[in-house]
Amino acid sequence: MATLEELRVQLDGIDNEIARLFEERMKVCGEVGEYKIQSGKKVLDRQRENNKLADVASKVHGEFNKKGIQELYTQLMSMSRKLQYQKLVEAGALGRLPFIAIESLEKEKARVVFQGVEGAYGQAAMFNYFGESCNGFHVHTFRDAMEAIEEGSADYAVLPIENSSAGAVNEMYDLLDEFENYIVAETIIPITHTLAGIPGTKLEEVKCVYSKAEALMQTTHFLDEHADWQRISVVNTAVAAAKVAAEQNKEQAAVCSAYAAKLQGLEILADNINDEKNNSTRFVIVTNQKVYLKDANKISISFELPHESGSLYRILSHFIYNDLNMTKIESRPIEGRNWEYRFFVDFEGNMEQPAVKNALRGLREETRNLNILGNY
Template sequence: MASLEELRLQLDEIDDQMVRLYEERMKVCAQVGEYKIKNGKKVLDRQREKNKLQAVSEKASSEFNKKGVRELYEQLMSMSRKLQYQQLVKAGALGRLPFIEMESLDAKNARIVFPGTEGAYSQAATKDYFGENCNSFYVRTFREAMEAIEDGAADYAVLPIENSTAGSVDEMYDLLVEFENYIVGETIIPIIHTLSGVPGAKLTDIERVYSKGVALMQASHFLDDHSDWQQISVANTAIAARKIRDDKDQAQAAVCSAYAAEVHGLEILEENINDDQTNCTRFIVVTNQKVFLKHAQKISICLELPHESGSLYRLLSHFIYNDLNMTRIESRPIEGKNWEYRFFIDFEGNMADPAVKNAIRGLREESRNMRILGNY
């Protein structure tokens, strides 16, 4: 029996041959790519690849090797496609993505909508991004804000999409698919809750506390120390503050920001009642125009995949081969398709970058459906 060292030498010789053959194969693949570019053919030919995988796997001598050969050739064909996508970029065949590059947003003349009411965290995010004196108005719900953009009543909407403790705002992901609106910016603001009541109220007066359900949860440690208080959920922290103002009841208090307390003339009974002192929310800026800022460095997309083994793995490889850093992935159920999911992905890059164009071309061709949500 050969020694371990002798067996490893045999493997090294085989590997040398495999590398040489791989490079020869990629040279031929490059010629195939040139032919496709010249003749306007698509890079991905699903039926051809299906037939090829079936043919090469049948040449293997065991079931184990059949699966291995199939997986090997799936990777070989994936790398061939990536090479051909790069050729398309170099040849200028990808063209421009359907987004217009801008130096900056026209914040001075813009009308901005946010959900909630005066004093909402979304208003604070609006002022943080567009400035203290921006022309803004509020609507009741996220959907109404998206409708205001689509209808032209507003130029931009500022909407929450992720909280550091509560996680993603699932409704926003669904609305981004439903509406033809696009992300052009983002801002992150700290979420610092207070307990606020009408002027003259004291902690010992409080019997009922109002706020958004998530906000009540984020202040659960403080509220649990007052187990005799009734906790009542409302649509928004600022709406809770407005209710306390309007009711003028010293037995009521709101979990809200100091800003909301100031706007609605409330008195802060207890500051900084968050369980997590680092709590913050990421807000996106949305418009109905296909535009992106010149110095944008993050891209959001959503895509649907074939319902088959390995489909997500193959799609994600486009980020690896184009040296793009994926920063986030979320999934949401596809309506009407039980146990099938739509994926939302954030990655670093600008739509003017060749690597981004290359990755997007591959993702678009190899997914069942793909949409760019914005570059910001």
């Protein structure tokens, strides 16, 4: 029997030959890419790839080797496509992305909308990004805000998309897919919830607590200490404060910000009741214009995939190959198609960067309904 060192020498020899053949294969793949540039053919030929996988599997023995060689060739063909996408981009075949780079947003002249009422965290986010003297107004729902910028009654909307403890705001992902509006910036604000009630109210008098569903989730530990309290969801924390103030009932309280409580003349019954003391919410600044700031460094996209094994794995390889750091992935059900999902991905980059262009070219060919939601 050969020694371990002798076996390793054999493997090194085989690996050297594999490396040589890999370079030879990629050279031919590059020529294939040149041909496709000239002929206008698509890079991805799924039927050709399926035939190749079946062919190479027929040339080896045993189920382990058959599965292994198909996985190997799946990667080889993926690398071939990425090389061809790179050549297409270098040849200008990506086409101009329909986004215009701008130096800055016109904050002073902008009309800005947020969801909720005076005192909402959305208002705080608006002030944080646009300044407290901005020309802002509020609407009842997220949809109302998206419609306001779509129809032009507002230039920008400030809307929550993610909380550090409660996670994604699912409705916002659905609306970003539905409306042709685009993210141009983001701002993150700390979220500190209080329990507020009519002045003079004692905790033992409270029977019902109002707030936004996410705020009730973010204060579960405190609320669970009062198991007899009924929890009722409303559209916004500030709306909850306004309701309690309007009804003047000591049996009611609101989970809201201290600012909302002050605006409504409520008394803080318990302060800083968050489960997570470092709680914060990421808000996105949305507009109906396809623009991005020149110094933008994050891109949000959405896409659909074939409902088959390995489809997401293959798509994520475009970020790895182009050295792009993916910072977030979410999925949402596709309406009318049970158990199929639309994916939302955030990754670092700017649309002017070659690596981003390469990745977008590959994603455009290998996904369904790719949408660039913004570069910010």
